Amino acid sequence: MNMNSNVAKVASLVSEPSRAAILTALLDGRYHTVNELAHMARIKPQTASFHLKKMLDAQVVSAEKQGRHRYYGIMNQEVAQVMESFLSIAPAAEIKSFKHASEDKAIRLARTCYDHLAGNLGVQITESLKRKGFIAEENDTYSVTEEGIAFFHSIQIDLTSLKKKRRSFSHKCLDWSERRHHLAGALGNAILEKFLERNWIQRIPKTRAIQITPQGMKGFKEIFAIDMDRINKNGSHTF
Amino acid sequence: MNMNSNVAKVASLVSEPSRAAILTALLDGRYHTVNELAHMARIKPQTASFHLKKMLDAQVVSAEKQGRHRYYGIMNQEVAQVMESFLSIAPAAEIKSFKHASEDKAIRLARTCYDHLAGNLGVQITESLKRKGFIAEENDTYSVTEEGIAFFHSIQIDLTSLKKKRRSFSHKCLDWSERRHHLAGALGNAILEKFLERNWIQRIPKTRAIQITPQGMKGFKEIFAIDMDRINKNGSHTF
DNA sequence: TAAATATTTCAATTATCATCGAAATATGGA
DNA sequence: TCCATATTTCGATGATAATTGAAATATTTA
Structure with a gap:
């Protein structure tokens, strides 16, 4: 509803490096699994899960379950915009990309x-x-x-x-x-x-x-x- | 070693109460001394100096030396706008105003x-x-x-x-x-x-x-x- | 049903960071 | 020069929060 409440929420959540890494990764607009996000942020899956739960509670990310995977994505455009406003004054370093295992x-x-x-x-x-x-x-x-x-x-x-x-x-x-x-x-x-x-x-x-x-x-x-x-x-x- | 530590760095500057108080004070567009900012944020000058150095490194504030004073101000308009978007919602503890000693x-x-x-x-x-x-x-x-x-x-x-x-x-x-x-x-x-x-x-x-x-x-x-x-x-x- | 994988929960450890006293440094004024 | 003031640096402390191993839960695959 209120964009501003999101602003404050995101601000407090972004201040932690691992969460910032996760959110930056999610800025591609796509959904990612916990394991992937953990890998991108260079933390263990438990830790990523811990942070994602926090961000889910704060409605900064959304989750969707499919089988034994749980896909996480940025909640909405407002959150993405707040992230972008940060990037405007603190240009982000590149995210370590990785190739999927050879799939068809x-x-x-x-x-x-x-x-x-x-x-x-x-x-x-x-x-x-x-x-x-x-x-x-x-x-x-x-x-x-x-x-x-x-x-x-x-x-x-x-x-x-x-x-x-x-x-x-x-x-x-x-x-x-x-x-x-x-x-x-x-x-x-x-x-x-x-x-x-x-x-x-x-x-x-x-x-x-x-x-x-x-x-x-x-x-x-x-x-x-x-x-x-x-x-x-x-x-x-x-x- | 986190890739996106700069984003987190900038974000953390707003989410910490003392720094938020300092930044809010600086949003008047004027320059202030360390002692003044410490007083406004209700912390000791050492602590204010500590925070200001951090924000100086992050290029969020700028400093100008004049005699034994060091004046700190907001780095630029871009930073001010981002800060305002945050602080307008979650204002830090009210800033204690004070009068200058009676001066001409x-x-x-x-x-x-x-x-x-x-x-x-x-x-x-x-x-x-x-x-x-x-x-x-x-x-x-x-x-x-x-x-x-x-x-x-x-x-x-x-x-x-x-x-x-x-x-x-x-x-x-x-x-x-x-x-x-x-x-x-x-x-x-x-x-x-x-x-x-x-x-x-x-x-x-x-x-x-x-x-x-x-x-x-x-x-x-x-x-x-x-x-x-x-x-x-x-x-x-x-x- | 059993094994493998994905994710979460729990508990304990570790790392980070704000804070402030004490001391060092720098400057202005008498 | 000496003293007062402004600021920074250093070091110790304490509070908060991130991290991870171990174990629990859930789901797919064989």
């Missing part, structure tokens, strides 16, 4: 999550929809805007029939490889089905990985302004 | 400092010149802007001849009664001489104090938008 690149690039798109492609689609103002973020869900209704109609996705289904229409799903949210629910499923139907993507047998076809590359660029080819080559997944 | 009011209002104007009048003139964009602050000096050249010409001060003199053209001088900088150097001297010449001010014999004449009151109001009469009555020197 394909599954990070694009995959299914239950019945919707995930991985870099899933997140990029979601970001594109937000950027173009077709969907808007709510608490745990996305809502479709007036422009969005027209857009989904133009790509032959019928929203009214989707809303009749006995399942969540559209909710946020945390992406483990991207550490950002992507679009899930009936709408997410409809988008996946539509891309498969148009042959923009193909399932790779025996895995959850998705293959982007040449038509897909073209379509994602034209309709969503996403260049998956460039992303693929850059290998934006080492951090 | 006249000498605080207006006096000469070597060969230029000091005291409230000197500072006000300097602030007015800055506000109107006639002079601009450099590191330790003031520079005259394009508009300033025209202005000084209009009041019959010849800048080119001043620059030929073998002395500092225009430098900052810390005012002990106002705790702010005023304009010194050849330009400061020329301004003093001009005011004397126009009979806006008169020297009070045997002291460094300056008397403002009725013409001066009028002139300062018209040309510099300074109401010395009001300032005189309000007695803005108790703090």
Whole structure:
């Protein structure tokens, strides 16, 4: 509510080096596990857990559980801004980055999550929809805007029939490889089905990985302004 | 050894009560001595000195030595803004104000400092010149802007001849009664001489104090938008 | 079910830091 | 020169809080 109360809270929490390191790491906007954050801040997981609990209580970070992992992220934009204001007068040293253990690149690039798109492609689609103002973020869900209704109609996705289904229409799903949210629910499923139907993507047998076809590359660029080819080559997944 | 220790360092400066009190005191934009700041923060001078050294290292405050005093002030506007965003919400313990030992009011209002104007009048003139964009602050000096050249010409001060003199053209001088900088150097001297010449001010014999004449009151109001009469009555020197 | 991994809780240790007395240093004034 | 004042440095103390090993809990995988 009050931005100022956050300011005071963050101030007291940032003053400790380990917490500052954790928060700086989280400024990438993504979610990270306790072990990762401990590694980045060069402390043991217990210590990181101790600090994260404090920051969770103070509502400076948010947590989301998924399996045996617990993903932590910056609470909101206000907190990030306070951190940035610090960085403006005390430029931060770089954060020690590390590479993930060798994991399948394909599954990070694009995959299914239950019945919707995930991985870099899933997140990029979601970001594109937000950027173009077709969907808007709510608490745990996305809502479709007036422009969005027209857009989904133009790509032959019928929203009214989707809303009749006995399942969540559209909710946020945390992406483990991207550490950002992507679009899930009936709408997410409809988008996946539509891309498969148009042959923009193909399932790779025996895995959850998705293959982007040449038509897909073209379509994602034209309709969503996403260049998956460039992303693929850059290998934006080492951090 | 933590990577982001600088962020933590700056943040810790605000979150510690004594330092917060000192910084709050300095947010008036003026310079204060160690003893004053210690008194305001209700700590011993040693402790204040300890904190001020830390903040000096972190480039959050600046120091200026003058005789056996050392004046501390906020480093810059950027720091002040960040501090204010914190302190406006969580104000540290109230600052104990105190009156200076009874000192001559006249000498605080207006006096000469070597060969230029000091005291409230000197500072006000300097602030007015800055506000109107006639002079601009450099590191330790003031520079005259394009508009300033025209202005000084209009009041019959010849800048080119001043620059030929073998002395500092225009430098900052810390005012002990106002705790702010005023304009010194050849330009400061020329301004003093001009005011004397126009009979806006008169020297009070045997002291460094300056008397403002009725013409001066009028002139300062018209040309510099300074109401010395009001300032005189309000007695803005108790703090 | 058992083993492996991720995270948290607990308790004990350790490190940090503000504080202030005492003493050193620097400066101004008589 | 001597004395008063302003400030800093040093060293000791005490309070607070970070850290981590050990153990508990939870969850996935085989």
